[in-house]
Amino acid sequence: MxxxxxxxxxxxxxxxxxxxxxxxxxxxxxxxxxxxxxxxxxxxxxxxxxxxxxxxxxxxxxxxxxxxxxxxxxxxxxxxxxxxxxxxxxxxxxxxxxxxxxxxxxxxxxxxxxxxxxxxxxxxxxxxxxxxxxxxxxxxxxxxxxxxxxxxxxIKSKRVNECLRLVKDAASIKREWKIPNFSKLGDIWRSEEFDVGECKWKVKLHPKGQHTLPKNEYMSLFLVLKSLPPHQRVKAEVLMSIKTNDSSFSKKYTHWFKNSSEDWGFSKFISLADIRAKGFLADDCCFLEIEITVQAIVREALEF
Missing domain, CATH: 2.60.210.10 (Apoptosis, Tumor Necrosis Factor Receptor Associated Protein 2; Chain A)
Incomplete structure (x- = not known):
């Protein structure tokens, strides 16, 4: 036939x-x-x-x-x-x-x-x-x-095709920065771009606190996912730390990064009083460490 x-x-x-x-x-x-x-x-x-x-x-x-x-x-x-x-x-x-x-x-x-x-x-x-x-x-x-x-x-087709890829045995990637002249920094310090899990990232630090907070009370710290295409999402576990040779202060979160909210972190990461009292500034230098584990990536798919 x-x-x-x-x-x-x-x-x-x-x-x-x-x-x-x-x-x-x-x-x-x-x-x-x-x-x-x-x-x-x-x-x-x-x-x-x-x-x-x-x-x-x-x-x-x-x-x-x-x-x-x-x-x-x-x-x-x-x-x-x-x-x-x-x-x-x-x-x-x-x-x-x-x-x-x-x-x-x-x-x-x-x-x-x-x-x-x-x-x-x-x-x-x-x-x-x-x-x-x-x-x-x-x-x-x-x-x-x-x-x-x-x-x-x-049945009119207005289908959305997307592909979720879970990262098997996802490895944590650490990046460290020594930030000199901490007390003389402006409102925002930004790191260079770096690659983790096929994505480009930056760290954004507000040494005197995010603009929505009272000035000179907290350090604000955010991780920024750069140039994320529309409809793509990345799920990552993030560990943020400020360190000395002997101690550290850390906060962790898990977040779905997407185009409409490509940065995520803590507006009140640590108080400036604690930074000074706990010795996190050595010769006016701040030591920062970010650990990222990319767990899943969602991309738009044309066809299956």
Whole structure:
């Protein structure tokens, strides 16, 4: 069977009753008894539009292969030759039969199906038996006339593709700085850029405290992830320390760094009074150590 004719039948559907008419297609078949007696082996509707695509309803009165006593129904993408290479459409389709006695519709609604160049048709292989369809008490065929309908709901793709990579046996990377003339620094000291876990980082230090704090009370310390692309995130464990030869003061955090908040740390890392009282300034030099463990990276993925 060629790709243009490929189709798949299924029996997965939800049967329900509703009063609203089908949104996309209505077909009135007169002299239905002739239709069901194989005067024609199938009926193909005119094209109708749904979700920006053209569709057709194909009805097989004696089954898809003409060898059963049940109605088969297929939904087909029309004019598929005009679609781009690699096209794919996800849709939910529904077939309707008008109950002319109760003036409502029995609806057979399928599950979401993927249409593409390989499988261009989906449908119901044994939807309803001819005996049930022709039974006058059911109201489907009245005066030898029957009304069918169709709806197709296209699932529009606005998918976000991303890839989470967990770092196996993540190693901690340490960087150290000797910062001279601490008391004479300006409002901000910034380190050079350095690489950890395929990312570029900087340390940002406010020796007199971040601008939101009272001046000359705390040292503020932040780690900055530089030039992070949109939609990328990095999860890292960070240990920040101020040290002497004999002692250290440390704070640790774990954070998801992202484009909108690429720096993270402590506005009140340590008080300036403690820095002086605990001997963290030697000859007006501050010794800083940052330890970074990159645990996970999230990147935008085009395809999988």
């Amino acid at each position: 060629s790709a243009a004719n490929s189709s798949t039948g299924c029996q997965e559907f939800l049967k329900e009753t509703r009063y609203a008419s089908p949104a996309n297609l209505l077909i009135s078949i007169q002299s239905f008894s002739l239709f069901s007696k194989s005067v024609i082996d199938k009926y193909e509707s005119r094209s109708f539009e749904s979700g920006g695509y053209q569709w057709k309803l194909i009805i097989y009165p004696n089954g898809y292969n003409g060898e059963c006593n049940s109605l088969s129904v297929h939904f087909s993408i029309a004019d598929s030759d005009s679609l781009p290479v690699g096209w794919e459409v996800n849709a939910v389709f529904a077939f309707f039969i008008h109950n002319q006695i109760k003036d409502n519709y029995v609806c057979f609604r399928g599950v979401t199906r993927r249409f593409n160049a390989v499988i261009q048709r989906w449908g119901f292989s044994k939807l309803i038996s001819k005996e049930t369809l022709m039974n006058p008490t059911n109201g489907y065929v009245v005066g030898d006339n029957c009304v069918f309908g169709a709806e197709v709901l296209v």
